[in-house]
Amino acid sequence: MTQLVLAPMEGLVDWRVRQLLSAVGGFDHCVTEFIRVSQTLFPAHVFYRYCPELHQGCKTASGLPVLVQLMGHDPELLGENAAFAVELGAPGIDINFGCPSKTVNKREAGASLLKCPENLYHIVKAVRAAVPDHIPVSAKIRLGYADKELFLENARAVEEGGAQHLTVHARTKMEGYKPPAHWEYLARIREAISIPMTANGEIWTVEDYRRCRDISGCTSFMLGRGAIACPDLAARIKAFEAGQEPVKQSWSDVLGLLLTYIDLLAQDGTTENHQAGRIKQWVALMRKGHAPAAQCFDDIKRIRAVSELQEKLQQDRDNPAYQRTEDPIAAE
Structure with missing residues (x-):
């Protein structure tokens, strides 16, 4: 069955947008904007600011689960913050290895960590060890930093670190958000790892979704800018998969x-x-x-x-x- 995830778009997809788009329908879960971990174990109010859904079982008003996303370069500190987020009620922890922001990447976080697969392995391993076994740990990566040379090594490092799920934005950091997304690489990653995988990048329409599905072979997809541009995109995709005519928004x-x-x-x-x-x-x-x-x-x-x-x-x-x-x- 097709799974659709609302992307964690920093500075845009806050709790309000999660509430509105999850109510439109089609999505299966959401991910928070990244919480940048650099020097300290954050107090509870920081987690509540990024994820007020923690006050209501970490679900949106319409009942969709919300994963808490962390970003940083210190494995131990990320593990401590992940454990605290779980104590507050997070149903899962996602780790950001894909943010292309220049500010973030100058500080050894986000996509800059893709230059060395060992970075990903040690961070995922520390977070996995810090949270209870029943709490899923996932990660989001890109195809690489300046090039795609390490795309398989990075994916394998996430799996070997103990993650239960991998999301891949089908572009490098240097490619940013410029089309096209290289969905063909997603098929190669999917064949190289054994954990479930979510495809991400350049899905603006139902037709884009169909092409990404056919090329990547994935059954899970993360929608970002496409869902902002067309708020009922997820519902249209689910209707398409069910062979139904969607009730389109005017x-x-x-x-x-x-x-x-x-x-x-x-x-x-x-x-x-x-x-x-x-x-x-x-x-x-x-x-x-x-x-x-x-x-x-x-x-x-x-x-x-x-x-x-x-x-x-x-x-x-x-x-x-x-x-x-x-x-x-x-x-x-």
Whole structure:
């Protein structure tokens, strides 16, 4: 059976987005944004900030499990933080070896660790030893740092360290998010390891999913920017696999999600600048999934007052022209 995972996109997929997208349907579990571990064992409030779902059985409001993702280079310290996260209720620990951020990679974390497979082995081994046996440990990697020379060695190091699952973003760190994703490498990794594997990268439409499935041979897929651009992408994929016609979101439906997102942002007392920035960020990414998003972004990009943003989005939501369903547009 196809498994779909909501990707941990730093600075974008916070608990609010997890709540909204999990409610749309199609996903099987989520992963938090990475918690950067560098010098200390974090107090509980840090974990609660990244994963407030810990207060409710580490599940979203619609019941999807949420794994806690950690990132860093110190095996012992990562193990201590993983053990504490589990004490707080985390149902699983995911380790980030894929972040391409320049800031992160300058500090010996994220994808920079892919330069030496032993890094991955020792970190995974320490985290596996630190948490109870029944708690799954997983890792996310890319195909390499500057090149793909070590792609099999890195995957094997994760398995040998004791991870129960591996997610692979089918590009190197240097390739960033530039298309294409090299799904053919995923098939080679899947054949080289015995633990389950999740495919990630460039899945924007149901057709992209089908091609990735056929090329990689995977049955588990992580959706990131594609799910932000088209919030019901996971539901469409599940309907496709079931041989059903999906109930597609209209642009009006999507605007309803954005209006709810504003309400959720306001509950935390975030500043207006932060709220407006997050809404614009989401609409900008939606230009790759919904044709009306381009005009919407042009209309709102200079608006600073949240009340004005809400008014504009509500006006568009009530527009009969936007209440018709549409197929998502292909990514450029």
